[in-house]
Amino acid sequence: MDIFNDAMLWLTDPENWAGAGSIPVRTLEHLTFTALAVLVAAIIAVPLGYYIGHTGRGRVLAVGTAGAARALPTFGLMLYLVLIFGVSERATAATVALVLLAIPPLLAGAYAGVDQINRATIDAAKAQGMTDWQILTRVEIPLSLPLLIGGVRGATLQVVATVTLIAYVGLGGLGYDIIQGIPLRRLDQMVGAALLIIALALVIDGLLAVLTRLATPHGVSTGRGVDVRAREKRVDRSGRLSPATRVTQ
Amino acid sequence: MSWVWDNTDAIVRLTIEHVWLSTIPIVLGGLLSVPVGWLANRFRTLRGVILAVVGILYTIPSLALFVLIPPLLGLPFLSPLNVIIALVVYAVAIMSRNAADAFASIDPSALRAATAVGYGPWQRFFQVELPLAGPVLVAGLRVVAVSTVSLVTVGVLVGVQSLGYFFTDGFQRRIEAEILTGIVMTVFVAALFDAALVLAGRLGMPWARLAMARAGQEVS
Numbered sequence: 001m002d003i004f005n006d007a008m009l010w011l012t013d014p015e016n017w018a019g020a021g022s023i024p025v026r027t028l029e030h031l032t033f034t035a036l037a038v039l040v041a042a043i044i045a046v047p048l049g050y051y052i053g054h055t056g057r058g059r060v061l062a063v064g065t066a067g068a069a070r071a072l073p074t075f076g077l078m079l080y081l082v083l084i085f086g087v088s089e090r091a092t093a094a095t096v097a098l099v100l101l102a103i104p105p106l107l108a109g110a111y112a113g114v115d116q117i118n119r120a121t122i123d124a125a126k127a128q129g130m131t132d133w134q135i136l137t138r139v140e141i142p143l144s145l146p147l148l149i150g151g152v153r154g155a156t157l158q159v160v161a162t163v164t165l166i167a168y169v170g171l172g173g174l175g176y177d178i179i180q181g182i183p184l185r186r187l188d189q190m191v192g193a194a195l196l197i198i199a200l201a202l203v204i205d206g207l208l209a210v211l212t213r214l215a216t217p218h219g220v221s222t223g224r225g226v227d228v229r230a231r232e233k234r235v236d237r238s239g240r241l242s243p244a245t246r247v248t249q
Numbered sequence: 250m251s252w253v254w255d256n257t258d259a260i261v262r263l264t265i266e267h268v269w270l271s272t273i274p275i276v277l278g279g280l281l282s283v284p285v286g287w288l289a290n291r292f293r294t295l296r297g298v299i300l301a302v303v304g305i306l307y308t309i310p311s312l313a314l315f316v317l318i319p320p321l322l323g324l325p326f327l328s329p330l331n332v333i334i335a336l337v338v339y340a341v342a343i344m345s346r347n348a349a350d351a352f353a354s355i356d357p358s359a360l361r362a363a364t365a366v367g368y369g370p371w372q373r374f375f376q377v378e379l380p381l382a383g384p385v386l387v388a389g390l391r392v393v394a395v396s397t398v399s400l401v402t403v404g405v406l407v408g409v410q411s412l413g414y415f416f417t418d419g420f421q422r423r424i425e426a427e428i429l430t431g432i433v434m435t436v437f438v439a440a441l442f443d444a445a446l447v448l449a450g451r452l453g454m455p456w457a458r459l460a461m462a463r464a465g466q467e468v469s
Contacts, residue, residue, distance in 0.1 A: 003320040070395045071439035073402045073432060075413065079420040080428040161310035165403070168417075178316055179406065191320060194313035205308045 006188035007195060021176070023196065029172040030200065033163045037098035038106075038156050045103045046148070049110025053144070054136055062111045066104040074101045074162050082169045094166045101162055102155040109151015113144025145215040153208040160201045174200065252426040264434055267411040271398045271442065273333050278340020278397075279390050285341065286348020287374070300346060307342040311335060311400050315407045332404035339400065340393045347389030351382035380454065387450040394442040402435055412438070 010016060016023050052058045074097055081093035117140060125139045164175030177193035180186075253260070289299040314335040319326045322334070355378060363377040402413030415431030418424075 067395070070392070071399060071436045071443075073399045073413070073416070073435045075403055076416040076428055076432040076435065079416050080425065080432060083420065083423060083425050083428065157308060161312075164310050164312045165406075168406070169420075175312060178312055182406065182408075185326075187320070187326075190316050194316040197313045198309050198317075201308050201310055202305065205304075 003187050003191055007191035010188040010192040026172055026174045026176055030163050030174045033166060033173060034159050037095055037159050038102050041099045041102035041106050041155060045106035046110045049107045050114060053111045053114025054140060062107055066108045069104040075165050090169045091171060094169060094171055098159050098162060102159050105154035106151045109148045113147035114140045117143050142217050146212055149212045149215045156208060157205055160204055164197055252424055253430055260430060260434065263410060263412050263414055264438060267401055267438055270333060270401045270411055274336035274340045274397050275394050277337045278344050278393055281341050282344030282348045285345040287352055289345065289349040290352035296349060303342040303345045306338055311403050312406060327408040329409045331407065332409045336397050336400060340397060343393050344389050348386060351385035352378060354385055355381045383454045387446055391443055391446050394446060395439045398435060398439040398442060
């Protein structure tokens, strides 16, 4: 376990906590790229997901892209885009690759959030005389929030993990100490940075898990705790939650 | 295109290597997660613990896990085993939750009926529970397969040869066609695994065609 001792020494060395390329700077770079990519992806995917969920048009597109996009290796895509855009535009290229990674889970979260709402609720809103816009903003969006934030959580998780790789194109982030350490065999800094990355991913995921709970409207339990990271939803045809979430008597 | 013709040998070799590196985690992940998922579904207290643990494992970024596994398990740093073990961890993390859901989706009356006509626990598991959970399990395995094939490429950073080699090599030599070939072949391998799983599901579970189509929609 010597390596872990060395890693702790590296992590606690004051020299690694100040100046250019220090741990706080790398963390900030990591968070900036993550936030930017998720934000841009949300601006594109959330309205589109709501449109698909509200109108029911383009479902196949929403489900299909989520499946197909998973197969796309983001690391390769990022390097390809950097070559195409030119090295001076590598930050843009990397962001585009990260945005493409984040869109499918966000799209699925927004779409599934609206799609899982009981039809009777929407019919009731319509019967009260609500316009399409009112139904969207006062019924569908609030009720879809837990699943949407689940989508944000899934997207953020993947982006945080993938931002680790931007160091390969010289953009820093917490992956820098791993990628720079590999040819130098600096195991202490590699293991230390790996631990930092894991801690960051867990903290962000935990915060978003809390946010999911807070976003659940009062009196609604559907969707709470539903994890859209590995699968989007488990709702049967009639709109009720399927036995998957009810059973275990 | 000329790059592709000049390098067909390397493309074939690395594609085979890639398939090999992906197969072990997909198969092992599928096999290991069935008992885990079954236990998680059967015992409520275990469910919380198991799902929390697999949730945390799934959160760990791949490059970090590739780096941590050698010192944790005392393996040499450049061994392909590191990448395989890390990918097995992810496969189990994704599949266990899915397997728990698969077993939970079985109509309890089917299980009671099996017990009533005299099935023992093992017989009931293999002849009733597993076949009925099968379609959802296959749907989950399709997700695992596609994400595993994509993650294998990152292994090139810790020296494990796969189609990911075309990414780093193409980047350093500035050959766009090389990176593109790597991307296309990775997607092709993912599609291959996906098709194989769909086919295996159809042949192995002819009773479940409809259920499988539905589960596939929900998972993807």
